[in-house]
Amino acid sequence: MTALTLKAAGLLDIDTGEIIRPGLLHIDGERITGVGGPATGDVLDLGDVILLPGFMDMEVNLLMGGRGETGLASSVTDDPALRMLRAVGNARRTLRAGFTTVRNLGLFVKTGGYLLDVALRKAIDAGWIEGPRIVAAGHAITPTGGHLDPTMFSAFAPDVLSLSVEEGIANGVDEVRKAVRYQIKHGADLIKVCVSGGVMSLTGAPGAQHYSDEELRAIVDEAHRRGLKVAAHTHGADAVRHAVDAGIDCIEHGFLLDDDAIDRMVEHGTWLVPTTRLADAMDVSKAAPALQAKAAEMFPRARTSVLAAYKAGVKIAVGTDAPAIPHGRNADELVALVERGIPALDVLRAATIRGAELIGVTDRGRLAPGQLADVIAVPDDPIADITVTRDVCFVMKGGKVHVQNR
Incomplete structure (x- = not known):
């Protein structure tokens, strides 16, 4: 796998509850390497969606x-x-x-x-x-x-x-x-x-x-x-x-x-x-x-x-x-x-x-450096409207894309 940047309208910081805009998530192999900053490697533009941890x-x-x-x-x-x-x-x-x-x-x-x-x-x-x-x-x-x-x-x-x-x-x-x-x-x-x-x-x-x-x-x-x-x-x-x-x-x-x-x-x-x-x-x-x-x-x-x-x-x-x-x-x-x-x-x-x-693990659950690249996307802010979680349009597990509907 090569270095990849996921680009989206925003991403959720699960700890603070903040939607960071724009959402830029850097991935190398099966891990997240960074959040924000300039794009590196290949860029996968997902459009107007919000990135969440799997x-x-x-x-x-x-x-x-x-x-x-x-x-x-x-x-x-x-x-x-x-x-x-x-x-x-x-x-x-x-x-x-x-x-x-x-x-x-x-x-x-x-x-x-x-x-x-x-x-x-x-x-x-x-x-x-x-x-x-x-x-x-x-x-x-x-x-x-x-x-x-x-x-x-x-x-x-x-x-x-x-x-x-x-x-x-x-x-x-x-x-x-x-x-x-x-x-x-x-x-x-x-x-x-x-x-x-x-x-x-x-x-x-x-x-x-x-x-x-x-x-x-x-x-x-x-x-x-x-x-x-x-x-x-x-x-x-x-x-x-x-x-x-x-x-x-x-x-x-x-x-x-x-x-x-x-x-x-x-x-x-x-x-x-x-x-x-x-x-x-x-x-x-x-x-x-x-x-x-x-x-x-x-x-x-x-x-x-x-x-x-x-x-x-x-x-x-x-x-x-x-x-x-x-x-x-x-x-x-x-x-x-x-x-x-x-x-x-x-x-x-x-x-x-x-x-x-x-389950006693620390390698998933957040969009943060060092975490497994288990990433999903929904069409809008799930804090404002939780029902968007029923409409997952992108799924990545361990850096591999399984769903990309947008």
């Missing part, structure tokens, strides 16, 4: 959803090879939407023990296929009948789609330790655990705690001793308190948070990935009446709990839970967070520098 989605599952998915039937009809082929399209759509880094948070499908998200990460890193940088969790760790037990969603009869400890179905301290160790052995970058029920749980209250405190502490101990963080699907306020006390690093969803749980998260520095767009976009009209009732209880609270957490000082990063909203529509979460009352600049930070902080 977005980060901290809650996706690229191995689920997308073209050809047949809902819950896919649990028993789709083999790992088919899922991987579908994931190629999901990864490409996510990158082309401007999301250059994601956390793939926990397989809960039959794979024969293979960590498909780790394989997808390797293929993308090798340049074989297009996709975002992936922080992979391997298989989600969940108890039998827990929210992330795929046999629970369809109420399968016994012995239909049996899953192993290696595939995340783990009960008791010894099994959860083994499940965590297996994910780490085969390349997981973090651990995902199911702490409570959810909207689509067929049994039990959506906020009910699924793992015992002893099991949660064992999961956290195994992960932290190996330098990995733990993310937890958790809705109920009491379950959040137990997760925080066990040392969980990040709460996913947190729809039923109360003031005490929020205070506990602030005290411990626990992250929240709120996935609040689900409360508007998830179609439960064809779900069982009991599940529709859960949604009617949880979704209104999801629209308010995230703002309460933000005001209290909880650290927030953007996540969508795609495919719960479609792959490639990830920016809808940014719009939803602004609609909840969070300032647009803080939402943009949650999608960039906060995401980088959550």
Whole structure:
């Protein structure tokens, strides 16, 4: 690669919130080398657009959803090879939407023990296929009948789609330790655990705690001793308190948070990935009446709990839970967070520098010298109008252009 200058109407300094005009960004290889000043090397004039750091989605599952998915039937009809082929399209759509880094948070499908998200990460890193940088969790760790037990969603009869400890179905301290160790052995970058029920749980209250405190502490101990963080699907306020006390690093969803749980998260520095767009976009009209009732209880609270957490000082990063909203529509979460009352600049930070902080990296999230050249462009000022993030017209990852629509 040769030296390159991106020229645009402006670029966002994510730290100050200033739109620097004009936007001149100097790139050499896969890194940003400078901001402003005279153009160097080849010049790529992008016209009247605003440059931003590549977005980060901290809650996706690229191995689920997308073209050809047949809902819950896919649990028993789709083999790992088919899922991987579908994931190629999901990864490409996510990158082309401007999301250059994601956390793939926990397989809960039959794979024969293979960590498909780790394989997808390797293929993308090798340049074989297009996709975002992936922080992979391997298989989600969940108890039998827990929210992330795929046999629970369809109420399968016994012995239909049996899953192993290696595939995340783990009960008791010894099994959860083994499940965590297996994910780490085969390349997981973090651990995902199911702490409570959810909207689509067929049994039990959506906020009910699924793992015992002893099991949660064992999961956290195994992960932290190996330098990995733990993310937890958790809705109920009491379950959040137990997760925080066990040392969980990040709460996913947190729809039923109360003031005490929020205070506990602030005290411990626990992250929240709120996935609040689900409360508007998830179609439960064809779900069982009991599940529709859960949604009617949880979704209104999801629209308010995230703002309460933000005001209290909880650290927030953007996540969508795609495919719960479609792959490639990830920016809808940014719009939803602004609609909840969070300032647009803080939402943009949650999608960039906060995401980088959550995954423990310092090489992305800003348009600054030394950073990876993960750069996107939108047609206007996203602080004034967050909806322009739905119209990404330029995507560069590591100095390579993947989208140039202008």
